[in-house]
Amino acid sequence: MQDDIAYRTGRRGAGQGRAREPGARSAARPLRIVVADDNPVVRAGLAALLHGRHDIEVAAEAADGREAYEAAVRHRPDVILLDVRMPGTDGLTALPHLVRLAPVLMLTYSRESEIVRAALRLGAGGYLVHGEFTADELAASVRGMREGRAAFTATAANALLAHLREQPDPESVTAISAPSLSQLQSVVAQSSTARRATGVRNREAFRLSSREAEVMDLIAAGMSNQQIAAACFISEKTVKNHINRIFAKLHSATRGEAIACWLGVSGG
Numbered sequence: 001m002q003d004d005i006a007y008r009t010g011r012r013g014a015g016q017g018r019a020r021e022p023g024a025r026s027a028a029r030p031l032r033i034v035v036a037d038d039n040p041v042v043r044a045g046l047a048a049l050l051h052g053r054h055d056i057e058v059a060a061e062a063a064d065g066r067e068a069y070e071a072a073v074r075h076r077p078d079v080i081l082l083d084v085r086m087p088g089t090d091g092l093t094a095l096p097h098l099v100r101l102a103p104v105l106m107l108t109y110s111r112e113s114e115i116v117r118a119a120l121r122l123g124a125g126g127y128l129v130h131g132e133f134t135a136d137e138l139a140a141s142v143r144g145m146r147e148g149r150a151a152f153t154a155t156a157a158n159a160l161l162a163h164l165r166e167q168p169d170p171e172s173v174t175a176i177s178a179p180s181l182s183q184l185q186s187v188v189a190q191s192s193t194a195r196r197a198t199g200v201r202n203r204e205a206f207r208l209s210s211r212e213a214e215v216m217d218l219i220a221a222g223m224s225n226q227q228i229a230a231a232c233f234i235s236e237k238t239v240k241n242h243i244n245r246i247f248a249k250l251h252s253a254t255r256g257e258a259i260a261c262w263l264g265v266s267g268g
Contacts, residue, residue: 046058
């Protein structure tokens with residue numbers, strides 16, 4: 001376990017998958033990924049780096065979030081590697097739709113704590129910052145994503161830990177007090193479960209529809225009306241209508257009041 005990244009290789013024993021038994025072909029199938037980054041040099045480098053692994057196959061490359069979504073629909077990958085800042089449809093806008101198709105690992109130069117937290121709120125399963133991981137660690141993180149294990153490099157982990165310390169609870173305090181980042185995986189799992197549970201309670205408490213709750217989550221993530229419209233595949237006018245109903249139900253006059261009310265109920 002490396003100090004600068006939380007991951008496990010998840011590699012099977014050397015003898016597994018060799019016998020011709022039912023399911024052996026499925027176990028030996030390469031892990032298929034989609035790489036989404038607007039920089040063609042970065043895309044090509046990542047594809048070359050990962051495609052050379054015997055158990056990883058780059059199914060497609062994409063230059064923005066919309067291309068990533070189309071590629072994911074077409075190729076049904078096991079994992080999606082997603083940049084944050086891309087022209088056209090950016091990573092955060094596409095993220096809520098991509099996570100419905102496959103686990104998403106953010107792979108980016110964006111290291112701002114607000115971006116890290118927004119990505120996790122929108123469903124990302126991990127967050128790696130370029131320059132903070134080796135080729136082997138990247139491959140191990142991709143393998144772990146397929147099995148539901150979170151992966152974070154130091155910058156992203158520190159952002160998440162700082163946020164958890166701001167909102168401590170009995171379970172997370174114990175986990176974040178450990179010096180090793182290997183403890184972070186259990187914290188993320190607890191946090192994700194808590195978010196899902198509190199999200200349901202929020203909808204019930206404020207009597208929001210599923211769509212209104214989705215829009216409110218995106219507002220809390222800092223998205224503009226235009227970004228929300230793109231993320232939900234609806235018009236900006238429809239977004240405004242949803243927001244007006246949300247504000248009425250939350251008894252809020254501004255975005256800030258609505259976010260404070262929403263996060264106050266959820267404990268976030």
